[in-house]
Amino acid sequence: MNIAIIGLGVIGGSFAMGLQAAGYENVFGVDINEESIEFAEKKGFIRKGVVDAQEILPDMDVILLSLYPSQIVPFVKQHKALFKTGVVLTDVTGVKTEIIKQVTTVLPETADFVFAHPMRGSEKKGIIGADYTRFIGANALITPIPSNTENNLQLIEKLYRGIGFKQVTRVSPKLHDEQIAYVSQLMHALSVAVVNSSQASEETLTFAGNSFQELTRIADINGELWSELFLNNRQALLNSINTFETELDKLKQTLAEDDEESLKEIFSRAATQRRKWY
Template sequence: MNIAIVGLGVIGGSFAKGLQAAGYTNVYGIDVSESTLKIAVDQGMIKKGFIEANDILQDMDVIMISLYPNQIAPFVEQHKNRLKDGAVLTDVTGVKTTIIEKVSNILPSTVDFVFAHPMRGSEKQGIIGADHKRFIGANALITPIATNKEASLQLIEKLYKEIGFDQVTRVSPEKHDEQIAYVSQLMHVLSVAVVNSQQASEETLTYAGNSFQELTRIADINAELWSELFLNNRTGLLKSIEHFEIELDALKHTLEENDDERLKAIFRQATNKRREWY
């Protein structure tokens, strides 16, 4: 099976490493950077690298598009006439509904696109941060659409599990975006807001402990990527922010009213829910 990875950044590079480690020897890379391709070849991540996608796409059975959200549909549009009949395309982006809509309008009927989301990102950027071990024990989501063939879905699930993912779950695109807004994007909102707070100063780290470090870790953010993720899921993220504001206002109100009992009740509710999760 011939596999092409389009975009050898930290995630694309990690998949390349994982596929090679799983025994897939015909893994090829497509990237605009010659230096990135050289690193990938030299480190054995890929068999061969290409600047021009059209030089190889017609021979690929699986094409993993590891590009920013707004680049996915234009890539398909540009290269759709070069795709092999029966090829399976997939992505790794963290938003689905808007991307599916854009791609579905231009996707040839001769190929299948399985929309997927590995739930193990990285604050690092570029191929030097690639590490397939990040995927071991991780979760992934697949968002089937009406035109997907069962065999295509199972193929992508198989690849994910072979490179170390522990659980691959099928969910609707709408459910995906709703939940990702809460469990991922809202977390980045909070982290960025805390770091950008007017209270931050040169002395901040003198007083900071592990909780501050853990909360602010993901504020080391790829601005180009995350702005696209936020805006492509702005309805879901706005809803998550509004729900959070309700809870924040409830906490604020207990302080304004010096309401010891209500504050303890909020804490106990959070403790119980957290223990149910883990």
């Protein structure tokens, strides 16, 4: 089986490493950066890399698009005439509903696109930060659409499990976007808001402990990518922000009213929920 990875950044590079480690010998790479290709070839992540996808696409059985959301539809539209009959495309994008709507308008009937999302990102950039061990034990999500075949869904699930993902779950695109808005995008929004607060100063780290470090870690963010993710999922994220603001207002009210009992109840409820999760 020939597998092409389009985009040899930190995620695409990590997939290339993982697939090679799992025994997939025919892994190829496409990237506009020749240095990334040379690095991947030298390290043995890929069998061969090219700048122009047209050189290899006709022979590919699986095409993994490790691209920004805005790049996916243009890539499919530009290269669809080169796709092998029966080719399976997949992605790693953190938003689904809007991307699926766009892709299905340009995808040829001879191709199947299995939309997926590895739940293990990285604040690092570029193939130099690639490390497939980040995937070991992680979760991944598959968002089936009516045109997917069961064989192709299982094929992508097998690839994910082969490189170390512990749990691969099928969910609807709508549920995916709603939950990702809460568990991922809202967390990034909070982290960015804390770091950008007017209270931040040169003395901040003198007083900061582990909780501050953990909360603000993800504020070291790829602004170009995350702007696309936020805007492509803006309604779901707005709903999550509104719900969070409701809870924050409840806590704020207990302080304004010096209401110790209500404050303790809020803390108790949160502690109980956290223990249920972990």
